[in-house]
Amino acid sequence: MNVHDLSDGGGGVKNPAGETYSGDHALVHEEPLIFERGRTAVCGVDITSVELTADHLGGLERTDEIGLPGLSEPEAVRHYVRLSQMNAAIDTGFYPLGSCTMKHNPRLGEKLARLTGFADIHPLQPQKTVQGALALIAELARWLKELTGMPAVTMTPKAGAHGELCGLIAIRSALDARGDKRRIVLVPESAHGTNPATAALCGFAVKTIRATADGRVDLASLKQAVSSEIVGLMLTNPNTSGLFERDMIAIAEALHAAGAYFYCDGANFNAIMGRVKPGDLGVDAMHINLHKTFSTPHGGGGPGAGPVVFSQRLAPFAPLPLVLHERDGLRLVEYRGEAPDAKPLGRMSAFHGQMGMFVRALAYMLSHGSDGLKQASGDAVLSANYILESLKDVVTAPYEGPCMHEALFDDVFLKGSGITTLDIAKRLIDEGFHPMTVYFPLTVHGAMLVEPTESESKRTLDRFIAVMRAFAAEAKAGNADAFRQAPVFAPRRRLDETAAARKPVLRWTPPG
Numbered sequence: 001m002n003v004h005d006l007s008d009g010g011g012g013v014k015n016p017a018g019e020t021y022s023g024d025h026a027l028v029h030e031e032p033l034i035f036e037r038g039r040t041a042v043c044g045v046d047i048t049s050v051e052l053t054a055d056h057l058g059g060l061e062r063t064d065e066i067g068l069p070g071l072s073e074p075e076a077v078r079h080y081v082r083l084s085q086m087n088a089a090i091d092t093g094f095y096p097l098g099s100c101t102m103k104h105n106p107r108l109g110e111k112l113a114r115l116t117g118f119a120d121i122h123p124l125q126p127q128k129t130v131q132g133a134l135a136l137i138a139e140l141a142r143w144l145k146e147l148t149g150m151p152a153v154t155m156t157p158k159a160g161a162h163g164e165l166c167g168l169i170a171i172r173s174a175l176d177a178r179g180d181k182r183r184i185v186l187v188p189e190s191a192h193g194t195n196p197a198t199a200a201l202c203g204f205a206v207k208t209i210r211a212t213a214d215g216r217v218d219l220a221s222l223k224q225a226v227s228s229e230i231v232g233l234m235l236t237n238p239n240t241s242g243l244f245e246r247d248m249i250a251i252a253e254a255l256h257a258a259g260a261y262f263y264c265d266g267a268n269f270n271a272i273m274g275r276v277k278p279g280d281l282g283v284d285a286m287h288i289n290l291h292k293t294f295s296t297p298h299g300g301g302g303p304g305a306g307p308v309v310f311s312q313r314l315a316p317f318a319p320l321p322l323v324l325h326e327r328d329g330l331r332l333v334e335y336r337g338e339a340p341d342a343k344p345l346g347r348m349s350a351f352h353g354q355m356g357m358f359v360r361a362l363a364y365m366l367s368h369g370s371d372g373l374k375q376a377s378g379d380a381v382l383s384a385n386y387i388l389e390s391l392k393d394v395v396t397a398p399y400e401g402p403c404m405h406e407a408l409f410d411d412v413f414l415k416g417s418g419i420t421t422l423d424i425a426k427r428l429i430d431e432g433f434h435p436m437t438v439y440f441p442l443t444v445h446g447a448m449l450v451e452p453t454e455s456e457s458k459r460t461l462d463r464f465i466a467v468m469r470a471f472a473a474e475a476k477a478g479n480a481d482a483f484r485q486a487p488v489f490a491p492r493r494r495l496d497e498t499a500a501a502r503k504p505v506l507r508w509t510p511p512g
């Protein structure tokens with residue numbers, strides 16, 4: 001940490017030209033670790049030591065120092081506020097991270113999620129005291145079934161990847177129930193990494209399916225690969241190249257004819273909600289990332305939420321708990337055998353899912369209405385196509401347009417310039433933009449996946465387009481140095497991201 005320490009009477013002060021003595025830069029403050037800011041030997045508040053006369057710890061009381069940093073309340077508040085200000089956030093700037101759907105989180109949803117009747121209840125409260133919360137979960141479930149055209153939904157998975165796991169365990173349960181030992185899952189080569197990882201976690205082998213020259217699943221290779229050995233296919237639609245998979249029905253028919261299942265990764269549902277129902281396309285299970293499509297913050301207030309919708313064939317295997325509508329109210333079924341037709345696969349989480357996310361998602365749906373949701377998906381696709389059309393004469397795109405909700409570019413336009421996709425991403429940071437997704441999907445060389453979402457104004461898109469066009473012009477002029485230096489205005493420059501991922505230092509150790 002490069003903080004110039006003034007506390008030692010100035011001995012540690014270095015002030016190279018243009019650098020400040022404090023290490024802070026006007027409103028951008030430098031911030032060390034909390035352990036470096038607070039000394040563990042002192043306490044942040046004055047408390048008179050208490051003489052313990054009798055305790056109930058039976059000799060198990062702590063004898064060594066607790067080792068927490070001693071900070072006053074204002075020091076602790078500043079520490080966390082300063083850290084938060086070093087972070088890119090959807091509330092501070094354009095965040096076109098492809099495949100992540102970083103849309104605006106309406107304040108209405110935030111306000112409703114904080115209502116005490118939703119925020120301050122406990123999952124073990126008597127059911128009759130939380131009928132409103134159960135009704136909200138049931139209403140959200142109804143909207144999800146309606147929007148996807150699927151007969152059943154489970155609300156408890158806590159993220160998209162957790163939903164995938166839930167869907168594949170349901171498929172495995174269905175196979176087990178009919179004594180079927182097949183164990184191979186098909187995954188397209190452009191798939192999100194969670195798809196093959198989920199299949200592997202369920203004990204399945206993964207077989208890759210080729211893409212066509214226009215970026216879709218190759219139907220002929222798929223048909224060839226499908227057999228009585230195949231568990232099913234995991235397919236994202238629109239896919240991770242931002243393209244709609246046209247052959248959904250033919251794919252579903254080929255899978256079903258072989259006794260296999262069709263898992264759809266619904267992370268990109270924002271592009272088709274209100275327009276296409278996966279249930280009409282022959283899908284058997286699909287997770288929905290509430291934190292992508294329905295505006296709940298990514299990781300806000302804890303994990304996200306990844307409800308899974310099921311076809312009739314898989315519905316009996318949906319995990320517990322189930323919500324039953326009964327004459328005197330809603331009832332949670334918590335144990336196997338309490339619902340006669342169900343063969344639940346078990347549980348995906350301890351309780352009922354992410355209540356705060358459910359409130360935000362339903363608030364988003366109800367405030368938009370079905371017509372508003374349809375407009376949101378249309379506007380998301382329009383924004384992406386606006387970016388694709390405005391850039392593709394100078395930033396190369398691997399596939400012929402139009403695209404769905406995200407615009408995919410490659411690095412062909414950088415050939416011979418000495419500039420890489422990573423350099424472009426780093427320089428976008430200096431321009432105040434969160435970089436787009438880079439080097440994904442893997443099927444495209446030096447991929448840049450830009451997802452603007454429906455919540456950005458044309459003015460913001462135009463600023464981004466202008467910056468990207470200027471970058472392309474500089475690249476053409478051979479100004480590689482300006483790119484390799486970037487970012488120059490960020491609190492940190494280029495980090496060793498590989499080392500950070502492979503050898504993370506997650507623990508502070510007191511100096512020797």
Ligand SMILES: *Cc1c(COP(=O)(O)O)cnc(C)c1O
Nearest residue numbers: 099159160161192194236265267
């Ligand atoms: C985001 C995403 C996932 C995983 O969802 P999480 O909520 O991050 O676990 C899976 N597939 C695709 C295509 C995604 O974009």
